[in-house]
Amino acid sequence: MGSDDxxxxxxxxxxxxxxxxxxxxxxxxxxxxxxxxxxKRGCDLGTCGCCTVLIDGxxxxxxxxxxxxxxxxxxxxxxxxxxxxxLSAVQRxxxxxxxxxxxxxxxxxxxxxxxxxxEHPHPSRSEIEQAISGNLCRCTGYLAIVRAIESAAGSAP
Amino acid sequence: xxLDPFELHxxxxxxxxxxxxxxxxxxxxxxxxxxxxxxxxKMHLNxxxxxxxxxAVPELTxxxxxxxxxxxxxxxxERDPALAAAWPxxxxxxxxxxxxxxxxxGTVGGNLLVETRCFFFNQSYFWRASLGFCLKADGDxxxxxxxxxxxxxxFSGDLAPALLVxxxxxxxxxxxxxxxxxxTGLYDAGGDGIRRLTLQPGELLVAVHxxxxxxxxxxxxxxxxxxxxxxxxxxxxxxxxxxxxxxxxQELRLAVGGAEPHPRTFDDLTAPLEGQRLNxxxxxxxxxxxxxxxxxxxxxxxxxEYRKKMVAVFVRRALAQAEEGRAA
Ligand SMILES: Cc1cc2nc3c(=O)[nH]c(=O)nc-3n(C[C@H](O)[C@H](O)[C@H](O)COP(=O)(O)OP(=O)(O)OC[C@H]3O[C@@H](n4cnc5c(N)ncnc54)[C@H](O)[C@@H]3O)c2cc1C
Ligand code: SF4
Ligand code: FES
Ligand code: FES
Numbered sequence: 001m002g003s004d005d006x007x008x009x010x011x012x013x014x015x016x017x018x019x020x021x022x023x024x025x026x027x028x029x030x031x032x033x034x035x036x037x038x039x040k041r042g043c044d045l046g047t048c049g050c051c052t053v054l055i056d057g058x059x060x061x062x063x064x065x066x067x068x069x070x071x072x073x074x075x076x077x078x079x080x081x082x083x084x085x086x087l088s089a090v091q092r093x094x095x096x097x098x099x100x101x102x103x104x105x106x107x108x109x110x111x112x113x114x115x116x117x118x119e120h121p122h123p124s125r126s127e128i129e130q131a132i133s134g135n136l137c138r139c140t141g142y143l144a145i146v147r148a149i150e151s152a153a154g155s156a157p
Numbered sequence: 158x159x160l161d162p163f164e165l166h167x168x169x170x171x172x173x174x175x176x177x178x179x180x181x182x183x184x185x186x187x188x189x190x191x192x193x194x195x196x197x198x199k200m201h202l203n204x205x206x207x208x209x210x211x212x213a214v215p216e217l218t219x220x221x222x223x224x225x226x227x228x229x230x231x232x233x234x235e236r237d238p239a240l241a242a243a244w245p246x247x248x249x250x251x252x253x254x255x256x257x258x259x260x261x262x263g264t265v266g267g268n269l270l271v272e273t274r275c276f277f278f279n280q281s282y283f284w285r286a287s288l289g290f291c292l293k294a295d296g297d298x299x300x301x302x303x304x305x306x307x308x309x310x311x312f313s314g315d316l317a318p319a320l321l322v323x324x325x326x327x328x329x330x331x332x333x334x335x336x337x338x339x340x341t342g343l344y345d346a347g348g349d350g351i352r353r354l355t356l357q358p359g360e361l362l363v364a365v366h367x368x369x370x371x372x373x374x375x376x377x378x379x380x381x382x383x384x385x386x387x388x389x390x391x392x393x394x395x396x397x398x399x400x401x402x403x404x405x406x407q408e409l410r411l412a413v414g415g416a417e418p419h420p421r422t423f424d425d426l427t428a429p430l431e432g433q434r435l436n437x438x439x440x441x442x443x444x445x446x447x448x449x450x451x452x453x454x455x456x457x458x459x460x461x462e463y464r465k466k467m468v469a470v471f472v473r474r475a476l477a478q479a480e481e482g483r484a485a
Contacts (some may be wrong), residue, residue, distance in 0.1 A: 021162065022162070022163060022164060022165035022208070023159070023160040023161065023162050023163055023165075024160075025159070025160065025195075028159065044158050044199065045196045045199065046192055046195075046196055046255075046258075046259055047387060049256070049258050052258060058232075058261055059257075059258055059261055060258070060261055060262060061192075061258050061259065061261075061262065064190075064191050064192050064195045064196065064259075064262065065191065065262070066165065066188070066191065066195075066208075066210070068165055069167075069210060069212060112257075112258065130257065131257055133256055133257060133386045133387070134255070134256025134257050134258035134259060134386070134387065135258070
């Protein structure tokens with residue numbers, strides 16, 4: 001690979017370049033180098049979904065992604081989902097329907113839900129439950145989260 | 158958790174990849190989706206100084222009804238209705254692997270070659286150092302069956318049984334050229350939880366081939382696990398077959414994974430059933446015989462006695478459900 005230890009990619013619609021040794025994990029690059037701490041570290045092992053980001057539109061666990069392999073790709077984090085003013089439809093639904101309590105899992109759920117609604121603007125309840133089955137929440141009991149995603153469905157996510 | 162430093166390589170063809178493999182002889186791991194390898198690296202399990210990332214090798218990507226590139230992402234396969242209709246046991250298994258987020262990155266090749274698992278192996282470095290290391294990483298004993306030579310770590314991939322009952326073959330590229338073998342031959346039946354594959358040093362899995370003669374068999378994959386959202390299999394049973402208009406078996410395959418260091422088939426038990434009608438008694442007898450042969454050990458959440466009993470139950474259920482065609 002490129003001999004200089006750097007990575008260049010599009011982050012929330014802006015080009016970025018960062019120092020990045022091969023062993024750097026994307027989650028660590030985002031949080032520690034680029035100071036985007038909206039993406040959370042839960043388990044760090046692929047189980048909880050707190051670290052979900054979109055890579056070329058696809059929901060991806062940033063704790064299991066080598067940062068160097070997002071070279072030339074487009075990464076969207078929770079910081080990049082809101083429009084210039086206010087919140088996205090998914091974010092608004094989470095707030096209005098009480099789908100967030102401690103909030104630690106919320107960025108991951110919002111990213112997963114955003115990707116789901118782009119693929120299926122009108123998912124069934126069971127499609128929603130399936131889609132979020134890799135995101136763990138220890139507070140809400142999931143019902144409010146499912147309702148929030150249902151309510152955001154149909155509006156531009 | 159930060160990873161220890163390694164060098165990262167990103168070849169763009171199969172030839173370049175196996176060339177790199179030759180020059181890095183034994184000092185590297187291939188990196189596909191990384192959903193198995195990177196958690197293990199985070200726990201300091203058998204680190205190597207080089208990683209060869211496979212994502213930029215075009216020949217490994219893409220799929221059809223006959224061929225799954227090794228780098229096909231599970232999430233993409235899962236979204237292909239034609240594939241699901243043609244290979245129902247595979248469709249079941251795809252839905253059961255990990256979580257949708259893991260499947261977005263996880264690949265077919267990585268799934269067939271997933272590292273074997275054990276309660277005493279899949280632990281942090283600190284945990285393992287405290288108890289004492291084991292044969293599979295850094296140590297010289299086994300905590301499950303105390304002795305000095307054999308590892309009983311469990312093969313925990315979901316796709317292998319489902320592909321075995323589709324008579325799948327694997328295409329392998331290595332420093333000395335290419336070969337194609339039945340999927341059964343990828344796993345070393347005489348090996349153990351450490352020496353578990355027949356791959357030669359540096360060999361790369363290129364693709365899985367799905368033979369048209371097995372396409373459209375009815376099939377089912379049933380998985381036993383504790384938490385349905387994301388646990389690895391404690392047992393996986395796959396069945397595929399054809400039945401004639403009178404309900405007589407024309408062909409039948411059965412495979413079991415998640416219970417021993419390698420997945421396996423039971424052709425000697427299923428072949429004699431061809432030409433017969435399956436009833437409750439025959440299904441139960443087959444289930445008992447398979448359960449008699451499968452030997453789980455105590456290295457996962459559920460106790461081996463229970464998993465063994467469930468082999469019989471799952472074989473019975475999978476057979477009945479496959480015959481009913483409740484697969485897709
Ligand atoms: C939370 C969690 C839950 C999981 N649950 C399950 C489960 O229920 N069922 C299940 O089957 N798996 C499960 N997994 C394991 C894993 O996600 C899947 O098996 C996945 O398909 C592995 O694919 P990968 O591309 O990510 O493999 P990688 O991690 O990239 O590779 C796995 C191994 O295969 C080797 N390899 C990969 N591709 C090739 C190739 N083409 N040629 C030669 N060697 C190769 C690698 O060197 C490595 O040793 C889980 C993982 C996590 C994190
Ligand atoms: S079966 Fe024994 S040697 Fe193998 S991983 Fe478990 S403890 Fe280690
Ligand atoms: S932090 Fe990535 S899945 Fe838990
Ligand atoms: S709101 Fe606390 S973990 Fe989900």
